[in-house]
Amino acid sequence: MWNRFTAQSRQVVVGAQAERRRLRHDFVGTEHLLLGLLDDNNGPVAALLRDAGVDPERVRAEVAGMQRRELGESDAEALRSIGIDLDAVRASVEGSFGEGALEAPLPPGRRRLFGGRRTPTRLSPRAAKVLELALRESLRLRHDTIGPEHILLGLLREGEGLAAMILVQAGLDLDELRRRVVHSLGAAA
Amino acid sequence: MSQATDLAAAAGSTDPRVGLRAVLALRRLLERLEIVQVDNARRQGWSWQEIADALEVSRQGVHKKHAGRSPAPTRGES
Numbered sequence: 135m136w137n138r139f140t141a142q143s144r145q146v147v148v149g150a151q152a153e154r155r156r157l158r159h160d161f162v163g164t165e166h167l168l169l170g171l172l173d174d175n176n177g178p179v180a181a182l183l184r185d186a187g188v189d190p191e192r193v194r195a196e197v198a199g200m201q202r203r204e205l206g207e208s209d210a211e212a213l214r215s216i217g218i219d220l221d222a223v224r225a226s227v228e229g230s231f232g233e234g235a236l237e238a239p240l241p242p243g244r245r246r247l248f249g250g251r252r253t254p255t256r257l258s259p260r261a262a263k264v265l266e267l268a269l270r271e272s273l274r275l276r277h278d279t280i281g282p283e284h285i286l287l288g289l290l291r292e293g294e295g296l297a298a299m300i301l302v303q304a305g306l307d308l309d310e311l312r313r314r315v316v317h318s319l320g321a322a323a
Numbered sequence: 324m325s326q327a328t329d330l331a332a333a334a335g336s337t338d339p340r341v342g343l344r345a346v347l348a349l350r351r352l353l354e355r356l357e358i359v360q361v362d363n364a365r366r367q368g369w370s371w372q373e374i375a376d377a378l379e380v381s382r383q384g385v386h387k388k389h390a391g392r393s394p395a396p397t398r399g400e401s
Contacts, residue, residue, distance in 0.1 A: 205351050212348035215341060223352065227359060236355050 135269050138280045142177060146170040146282050147265075154256070157198055158206050160238040161258040164295030165197045171282055171289075179282040182318055186311055188304055196300055205236065260295045264288040275319065283319050287312065361389045 139147075147162075150170035154162045171179050172190040184190070210220040227236045237256075257265070268288035272280045289297050290312045301308060357378075364374050371390070375382040 205348075205355060208344075209348035209351055212341075212344040213352065216345045216349070218349070218352075220348075220352065223356075227356070231359055231363065235359055238355070 135266075138269065138272065138278070140279045140281045142174065143268075143280050143282050143285055145174065146285055149173040150261075151256075153197070159200075161256045162261050163258045164261050164264055164289055164292065164297035165200065165300060167261055167264060167285060167289060168193060168297035168300065169197060171286055174282065177282060178318060179286050179315075182314060183286075186306055186314065188301065188306065192304070193300055197296075200296065260292060264292045264295065267291045275316070277319075283315050286315055290315070358389070358392070361385070362392070365389075 146167065147170060150162050150166035153166045153169045153173075154160075157166075159166070171177075172183060172188070172193060174180050180190070205220070213220045224236050228234070264285065265288060268280050268284040271287040271291065272278075272284045275284075277284070289295070290301075290308050292298065293308060298308065301311070361374055364377075371386045372382045374389075375385045378385060
Protein backbone atom coordinates (compact mmCIF):
# COMPACT_ATOMS: atom_id res chain seq x y z
CA MET A 135 0.00 0.00 0.00
CA TRP A 136 2.75 2.48 0.96
CA ASN A 137 4.57 2.30 -2.33
CA ARG A 138 1.46 3.83 -3.93
CA PHE A 139 1.79 6.99 -1.86
CA THR A 140 3.19 9.93 -3.80
CA ALA A 141 5.93 12.12 -2.35
CA GLN A 142 3.26 14.74 -1.57
CA SER A 143 0.96 12.36 0.28
CA ARG A 144 3.88 10.92 2.23
CA GLN A 145 4.67 14.49 3.20
CA VAL A 146 1.08 14.85 4.46
CA VAL A 147 1.58 11.89 6.80
CA VAL A 148 5.01 13.12 7.88
CA GLY A 149 3.51 16.58 8.46
CA ALA A 150 0.67 15.07 10.49
CA GLN A 151 3.22 13.26 12.63
CA ALA A 152 5.16 16.51 13.12
CA GLU A 153 1.95 18.28 14.19
CA ARG A 154 1.23 15.50 16.66
CA ARG A 155 4.67 15.81 18.19
CA ARG A 156 4.50 19.58 18.31
CA LEU A 157 1.15 19.44 20.10
CA ARG A 158 2.37 16.59 22.29
CA HIS A 159 -0.63 14.51 21.35
CA ASP A 160 -0.25 10.77 21.77
CA PHE A 161 -1.53 9.59 18.41
CA VAL A 162 -1.94 10.90 14.89
CA GLY A 163 -5.68 11.38 14.53
CA THR A 164 -7.72 12.48 11.55
CA GLU A 165 -7.32 16.09 12.77
CA HIS A 166 -3.54 15.88 12.35
CA LEU A 167 -3.97 14.48 8.85
CA LEU A 168 -6.14 17.51 8.09
CA LEU A 169 -3.37 19.79 9.37
CA GLY A 170 -0.90 17.83 7.25
CA LEU A 171 -3.07 18.51 4.20
CA LEU A 172 -3.31 22.21 5.04
CA ASP A 173 0.46 22.49 5.65
CA ASP A 174 1.18 22.22 1.95
CA ASN A 175 0.24 25.85 1.32
CA ASN A 176 0.84 25.75 -2.40
CA GLY A 177 -0.69 22.34 -2.96
CA PRO A 178 -4.01 21.83 -4.74
CA VAL A 179 -5.72 20.31 -1.71
CA ALA A 180 -4.88 23.19 0.61
CA ALA A 181 -6.14 25.58 -2.07
CA LEU A 182 -9.31 23.57 -2.49
CA LEU A 183 -9.97 23.58 1.24
CA ARG A 184 -9.32 27.32 1.43
CA ASP A 185 -11.71 27.93 -1.48
CA ALA A 186 -14.32 25.88 0.35
CA GLY A 187 -13.98 28.24 3.30
CA VAL A 188 -11.55 26.42 5.59
CA ASP A 189 -9.32 28.78 7.54
CA PRO A 190 -6.04 26.93 8.25
CA GLU A 191 -5.20 29.09 11.26
CA ARG A 192 -8.57 28.42 12.82
CA VAL A 193 -8.24 24.68 12.27
CA ARG A 194 -4.79 24.79 13.83
CA ALA A 195 -6.11 26.62 16.88
CA GLU A 196 -9.01 24.21 17.23
CA VAL A 197 -6.81 21.14 17.07
CA ALA A 198 -4.36 22.66 19.55
CA GLY A 199 -7.22 23.26 21.96
CA MET A 200 -8.47 19.69 21.84
CA GLN A 201 -8.06 17.89 25.11
CA ARG A 202 -7.80 14.35 23.82
CA ARG A 203 -4.17 14.30 24.75
CA GLU A 204 -2.98 13.25 28.15
CA LEU A 205 -0.01 14.84 29.83
CA GLY A 206 -0.34 17.82 27.53
CA GLU A 207 -0.04 21.51 28.20
CA SER A 208 -2.95 21.72 30.65
CA ASP A 209 -1.44 18.87 32.68
CA ALA A 210 1.90 20.67 32.70
CA GLU A 211 0.16 23.76 34.00
CA ALA A 212 -1.67 21.83 36.73
CA LEU A 213 1.57 20.16 37.80
CA ARG A 214 3.31 23.53 37.94
CA SER A 215 0.71 24.65 40.45
CA ILE A 216 1.97 22.04 42.91
CA GLY A 217 5.61 22.70 42.16
CA ILE A 218 6.31 19.95 39.61
CA ASP A 219 8.09 20.86 36.39
CA LEU A 220 6.79 18.37 33.81
CA ASP A 221 9.42 19.39 31.28
CA ALA A 222 12.14 18.60 33.81
CA VAL A 223 10.57 15.20 34.56
CA ARG A 224 10.26 14.49 30.84
CA ALA A 225 13.89 15.50 30.21
CA SER A 226 15.08 13.24 33.01
CA VAL A 227 13.08 10.22 31.82
CA GLU A 228 14.01 10.76 28.17
CA GLY A 229 17.65 11.17 29.21
CA SER A 230 17.62 7.62 30.58
CA PHE A 231 15.12 5.85 28.33
CA GLY A 232 15.17 7.74 25.05
CA GLU A 233 13.04 10.28 23.27
CA GLY A 234 9.30 9.81 23.72
CA ALA A 235 9.72 7.43 26.68
CA LEU A 236 7.02 9.27 28.62
CA GLU A 237 4.50 9.05 25.78
CA ALA A 238 1.64 6.60 26.03
CA PRO A 239 2.81 3.08 25.15
CA LEU A 240 1.87 1.73 21.74
CA PRO A 241 -0.78 -0.94 22.16
CA PRO A 242 0.33 -4.30 20.78
CA GLY A 243 -0.18 -4.57 17.05
CA ARG A 244 -0.37 -0.83 16.53
CA ARG A 245 0.66 0.03 13.01
CA ARG A 246 3.97 1.69 12.41
CA LEU A 247 4.31 3.35 9.07
CA PHE A 248 7.37 4.30 7.09
CA GLY A 249 9.63 2.21 9.34
CA GLY A 250 11.86 3.70 11.96
CA ARG A 251 11.56 2.47 15.52
CA ARG A 252 12.79 5.77 16.90
CA THR A 253 9.89 7.81 15.61
CA PRO A 254 7.15 5.42 14.53
CA THR A 255 4.04 7.04 13.12
CA ARG A 256 1.48 6.48 15.82
CA LEU A 257 -1.83 6.33 14.00
CA SER A 258 -5.16 6.28 15.76
CA PRO A 259 -7.44 3.51 14.46
CA ARG A 260 -9.56 6.12 12.71
CA ALA A 261 -6.55 7.74 11.02
CA ALA A 262 -5.38 4.30 9.86
CA LYS A 263 -8.87 3.75 8.46
CA VAL A 264 -8.67 7.06 6.59
CA LEU A 265 -5.45 6.00 4.87
CA GLU A 266 -7.01 2.67 3.92
CA LEU A 267 -10.00 4.53 2.50
CA ALA A 268 -7.59 6.77 0.57
CA LEU A 269 -6.25 3.63 -1.10
CA ARG A 270 -9.76 2.43 -1.87
CA GLU A 271 -10.72 5.81 -3.35
CA SER A 272 -7.62 5.72 -5.52
CA LEU A 273 -8.47 2.20 -6.75
CA ARG A 274 -12.11 3.10 -7.32
CA LEU A 275 -11.10 6.07 -9.46
CA ARG A 276 -8.63 3.81 -11.28
CA HIS A 277 -5.65 5.91 -10.27
CA ASP A 278 -2.20 4.38 -9.95
CA THR A 279 -1.08 6.41 -6.98
CA ILE A 280 -2.44 7.84 -3.74
CA GLY A 281 -2.12 11.61 -3.59
CA PRO A 282 -3.18 14.19 -1.00
CA GLU A 283 -6.58 14.40 -2.75
CA HIS A 284 -7.23 10.74 -1.99
CA ILE A 285 -6.33 11.28 1.66
CA LEU A 286 -8.89 14.08 1.78
CA LEU A 287 -11.44 11.78 0.13
CA GLY A 288 -10.62 9.19 2.79
CA LEU A 289 -11.19 11.77 5.52
CA LEU A 290 -14.55 12.70 4.03
CA ARG A 291 -15.57 9.08 3.50
CA GLU A 292 -14.68 8.15 7.07
CA GLY A 293 -16.76 11.10 8.09
CA GLU A 294 -16.80 10.70 11.86
CA GLY A 295 -13.33 11.72 13.03
CA LEU A 296 -12.36 15.03 14.57
CA ALA A 297 -11.28 16.32 11.16
CA ALA A 298 -14.76 15.75 9.74
CA MET A 299 -16.24 17.36 12.84
CA ILE A 300 -14.04 20.43 12.38
CA LEU A 301 -15.02 20.72 8.72
CA VAL A 302 -18.72 20.39 9.49
CA GLN A 303 -18.47 22.97 12.25
CA ALA A 304 -16.75 25.29 9.79
CA GLY A 305 -19.99 25.12 7.81
CA LEU A 306 -18.84 22.79 5.04
CA ASP A 307 -21.04 20.30 3.26
CA LEU A 308 -18.90 17.16 3.16
CA ASP A 309 -20.72 15.67 0.16
CA GLU A 310 -20.29 18.91 -1.78
CA LEU A 311 -16.59 19.03 -0.83
CA ARG A 312 -16.26 15.43 -1.95
CA ARG A 313 -17.71 16.28 -5.35
CA ARG A 314 -15.28 19.18 -5.69
CA VAL A 315 -12.29 16.98 -4.90
CA VAL A 316 -13.35 14.30 -7.38
CA HIS A 317 -13.95 17.00 -9.96
CA SER A 318 -10.49 18.49 -9.40
CA LEU A 319 -8.95 15.05 -9.84
CA GLY A 320 -10.87 14.56 -13.07
CA ALA A 321 -9.73 17.93 -14.34
CA ALA A 322 -6.12 17.17 -13.50
CA ALA A 323 -6.13 13.74 -15.14
CA MET B 324 2.44 39.82 42.68
CA SER B 325 5.52 37.84 41.68
CA GLN B 326 5.23 34.63 39.75
CA ALA B 327 6.52 32.65 42.73
CA THR B 328 3.77 34.07 44.89
CA ASP B 329 1.21 33.14 42.23
CA LEU B 330 2.44 29.55 42.26
CA ALA B 331 2.42 29.37 46.03
CA ALA B 332 -1.14 30.66 46.05
CA ALA B 333 -2.16 28.04 43.47
CA ALA B 334 -0.49 25.23 45.41
CA GLY B 335 -2.49 26.11 48.46
CA SER B 336 -5.61 26.91 46.49
CA THR B 337 -8.89 26.07 48.14
CA ASP B 338 -10.56 26.09 44.72
CA PRO B 339 -11.41 22.40 44.16
CA ARG B 340 -11.10 22.79 40.39
CA VAL B 341 -7.46 23.83 40.69
CA GLY B 342 -6.58 21.24 43.29
CA LEU B 343 -8.36 18.33 41.62
CA ARG B 344 -6.90 19.18 38.22
CA ALA B 345 -3.45 18.91 39.79
CA VAL B 346 -4.38 15.50 41.22
CA LEU B 347 -5.53 14.33 37.77
CA ALA B 348 -2.32 15.52 36.12
CA LEU B 349 -0.26 13.87 38.83
CA ARG B 350 -2.11 10.57 38.35
CA ARG B 351 -1.47 10.71 34.58
CA LEU B 352 2.21 11.35 35.22
CA LEU B 353 2.30 8.51 37.77
CA GLU B 354 0.77 6.06 35.27
CA ARG B 355 3.34 6.93 32.62
CA LEU B 356 6.26 6.71 35.03
CA GLU B 357 5.04 3.36 36.32
CA ILE B 358 4.95 1.93 32.80
CA VAL B 359 8.43 3.22 32.02
CA GLN B 360 9.90 1.81 35.22
CA VAL B 361 8.08 -1.54 35.23
CA ASP B 362 9.15 -2.14 31.61
CA ASN B 363 12.71 -1.26 32.57
CA ALA B 364 12.65 -3.67 35.51
CA ARG B 365 11.28 -6.47 33.31
CA ARG B 366 13.97 -5.83 30.71
CA GLN B 367 16.54 -6.17 33.47
CA GLY B 368 15.08 -9.52 34.43
CA TRP B 369 13.15 -8.58 37.56
CA SER B 370 10.34 -10.96 38.54
CA TRP B 371 6.78 -9.74 39.00
CA GLN B 372 7.18 -10.46 42.72
CA GLU B 373 10.26 -8.25 42.97
CA ILE B 374 8.52 -5.43 41.14
CA ALA B 375 5.44 -5.82 43.34
CA ASP B 376 7.57 -5.68 46.48
CA ALA B 377 9.33 -2.54 45.31
CA LEU B 378 5.99 -0.85 44.56
CA GLU B 379 4.43 -2.23 47.77
CA VAL B 380 1.50 -3.75 45.90
CA SER B 381 0.37 -7.33 45.31
CA ARG B 382 2.06 -9.49 42.68
CA GLN B 383 -1.34 -10.27 41.16
CA GLY B 384 -2.12 -6.58 40.90
CA VAL B 385 1.07 -5.57 39.13
CA HIS B 386 0.94 -8.61 36.86
CA LYS B 387 -2.64 -7.95 35.83
CA LYS B 388 -1.87 -4.32 35.07
CA HIS B 389 1.37 -4.73 33.16
CA ALA B 390 1.75 -8.28 31.85
CA GLY B 391 -0.51 -7.73 28.85
CA ARG B 392 1.88 -5.18 27.42
CA SER B 393 4.67 -6.63 25.36
CA PRO B 394 8.01 -5.91 27.04
CA ALA B 395 8.97 -2.91 24.96
CA PRO B 396 12.45 -2.77 23.53
CA THR B 397 14.62 0.00 24.92
CA ARG B 398 13.71 3.08 22.98
CA GLY B 399 16.51 4.65 21.07
CA GLU B 400 18.20 1.32 20.45
CA SER B 401 17.67 -0.53 17.25
